[in-house]
Amino acid sequence: MLHKPLIFVSGKGGTGKSAVAAAIGLVRARAGERVLCVDMGGGLGLASHLRRTDLGYAPVEVRPGLFAMEIDRARALDEYLKLQLHVPQGSPTRQLARALSVLVETAPGVREIISIGKPIYESWSGRWDAVIVDAPSLGQFQSYLHGPGTIAGLAPSGTVRRQAERLVDTLTDPDVCSVMLVTTPSELATAETRGAIEAINSEELTAPPSVIANRVVPHAGFGAEDIEPLPEGSLRDAARLQLSIEEYQRRWISELPPNIALPFLRGVHTPGEVATLIADELGAGQAAAE
Amino acid sequence: MTRTIVVTGAGGVGKTTLSAGIASAHAAAGRTALVITIDPARRLADALGLEHLGSDPQPVRGDAHLHAAMLDVSASWEAIIHRYAQPEVADRLLVNPYFRAIADRFPAAQSFAAGERMAEYVESGRFDVVVVDTPPSGGGIDFYRAPAATRDLISGKLLRLLTGSRVPGRSVLYRITARPMLRLVDSVLGGPMLSDVADFLLDLRTMYDTLSVRARTIDRHLREATTLVATTADPTPIHETERFFRELDDVRIRPSAILFNRALPRQWADDAPAPAVAVGRDRLAALAANLSNWGAEAHRQAEAAAELEVRHKVPVYRIPWVTPPPTSLVEIADLVRSTGLEV
Known part of the structure; x- marks a missing residue:
């Protein structure tokens, strides 16, 4: 599931999706592939996890073989008109783009198709072995997934419709595209993630998403009976917190069993370190599976 | 005066x-408090008695001073x-397909609606304290x-961009949208979208005077x-x-404290x-390793909190980690008070 040429990583806000997207990029690039990480959200999430202060629309190499960029809708729109819709040469594209910028923000499906289209065009381009997308959080991501279908429904015919249909074909092709939803073993994240999976599956927006449970506190190897004899103090308090977290997380993990579980990282300072450690974990998991 | x-x-x-905890702590101190919340977790919603709550404030079960509204x-x-x-403009706007698009997607719309509610309750004088849980979009800065x-949006800035001139009247606008360049837009987009959007923006513009006054008032409330x-x-x-x-500094808002x-x-x-x-390999070693792991995290946390405090020159209130997360308002209020945060 980590091997697909096009991977969208989404999840409830605060679950660590940018860290996971960066980590998948790192793992693929370490394996010698040429990888593009795309920040669709416009936040600083992906940049900080790749140890950059910012990203631009032009891909920059952040590790050997690993490139990263951020979607800029105005630039993406310009490209969409020129390369995808073949708006004729000599037409006033700048003026057109300016007028269209209004529609990009308001017309149903247009903003979405331009944002979600860019990583898909990149995956078609043949320049990358993998395109990893740091997608917006769950609700917005679903409206992005709806974009191409909405446009295909609105545009009666012509280039726009053919383009939109091709996007839908890529999104729904299980050999090409996979969606990974990052969650944490907690009540709200579990409920939201389940809701998103049901919606994506029932509308067949993509192949069924995979679930990555992040911040899972590993079993510490003792039980409640071991705590009883301990005197009051930090050793006992930390053991009690550990057991209560294990019990709480077990419940939400059983409610939504993940395809991959990633550990809660303790004593880690920066987003860059978090992504590197998650990449180590994903790489070790892959090696074990093979 | 409402705080x-x-x-x-x-x-x-x-x-x-x-x-919710802050509002509940104020209510426990005898003040009439309102918490305006967005999409609360199920169990917290239950604790607030929100399962059948609309956007009007309702008293929270078992607490005479606490009210809650869900946005x-x-x-x-x-x-x-x-x-x-x-x-007649309202009727047209509410059936316009772009109204829904704007309400759902225009990034500031959700935040403006939340700010509008906040202003309404602050001005009503019904509450001593109004606590606002900000919408999640844009990390809160959108608010x-x-x-x-x-x-x-409403001033016509978008309209001027669309038409390349000053804000036109409806008939002028239709002539403009018939221009070949803009017809190309419609053909690219596959439908008569442009005139629909322009229509919508024109209707929205009739609300400019009242809404811009309102926007300024919301802004003032946020600053106070x-x-x-x-x-x-x-x-x-x-x-x-x-x-x-x-980002808050850019809009000249100065936070009073960090809740850690x-x-x-x-x-x-x-x-x-x-x-x-x-x-x-024994249990005792596992217990020691456990404290070692959490101790490393506690150490990093202490450093991070100290750094925040020094850099931003605001007090950092540390709210203890409790698992499972507290669901009763009394527990949450106790947790908030235990940090020393003045309520």
Whole structure:
């Protein structure tokens, strides 16, 4: 599931999706592939996890073989008109783009198709072995997934419709595209993630998403009976917190069993370190599976 | 005089729970308090008695002084339209397909609607304290930018961009949208979208005077409010908190404090055995390793909190990590009070 040429990583806000997207990029690039990480959200999430202060629309190499960029809708729109819709040469594209910028923000499906289209065009381009997308959080991501279908429904015919249909074909092709939803073993994240999976599956927006449970506190190897004899103090308090977290997380993990579980990282300072450690974990998991 | 408290910060850090706890602590001190919340967790919603709650404040079960309102964004927009638009304009707007698109997607819309609600309750004089749990979009900063962004939307800035001239009348607009260049837009988009959007923006513009006054009022309320920035100790929210302070500074908002959620006792960092001591296979070694791991996290947390305090020159209130997360309002209020945060 980590091997697909096009991977969208989404999840409830605060679950660590940018860290996971960066980590998948790192793992693929370490394996010698040429990888593009795309920040669709416009936040600083992906940049900080790749140890950059910012990203631009032009891909920059952040590790050997690993490139990263951020979607800029105005630039993406310009490209969409020129390369995808073949708006004729000599037409006033700048003026057109300016007028269209209004529609990009308001017309149903247009903003979405331009944002979600860019990583898909990149995956078609043949320049990358993998395109990893740091997608917006769950609700917005679903409206992005709806974009191409909405446009295909609105545009009666012509280039726009053919383009939109091709996007839908890529999104729904299980050999090409996979969606990974990052969650944490907690009540709200579990409920939201389940809701998103049901919606994506029932509308067949993509192949069924995979679930990555992040911040899972590993079993510490003792039980409640071991705590009883301990005197009051930090050793006992930390053991009690550990057991209560294990019990709480077990419940939400059983409610939504993940395809991959990633550990809660303790004593880690920066987003860059978090992504590197998650990449180590994903790489070790892959090696074990093979 | 109503006191307003805005709780803001990155997604997933417990803003909703903390907002409810702060309101509940004020209510326990005998003040009439209202918490305005957005999409609360199921169990917290149950604790607030929110399962059948609309956007009007309702008393919370078992607490005479505490009220809660849940924000339904599209309902709030409908209320705004009804309040500020001429009846015939309101009717047209509410059936326009772009109204829904704007209400759901225009990034500032949700925030403007939340700010509008906040202003309404602050001005009603019914409450001593109003606590606002900010919408999650844009890490909370949208909430502060929304009044100006909404004014821009309605002022016709978009219309002028669309038509390349001053804001035209309806008939002029139709002639403009018939221009070949704009017909190309329609053919690219596959439908007569442009005139629909222009129609919508023209209707919206009739509300400009009243709404822009309103936007200024919301802005003033935000400036007079106490702003609390919530974070957890995780590296990403800490990083986002740094950015958030910069962005708040850009709009000249000065937060009063940081709420550092899910904090571990500092003592664990001092008491933690070195990892080498914790090596072994028996249960005792596992217990020692456990304190060593959590101690490392407690140490990092203490450093992160100290750094935030020094850099932003605001007090950092550490809210203890409790698992499972507290669901009763009494527990949450106790947790908030235990930090020393004045309520």
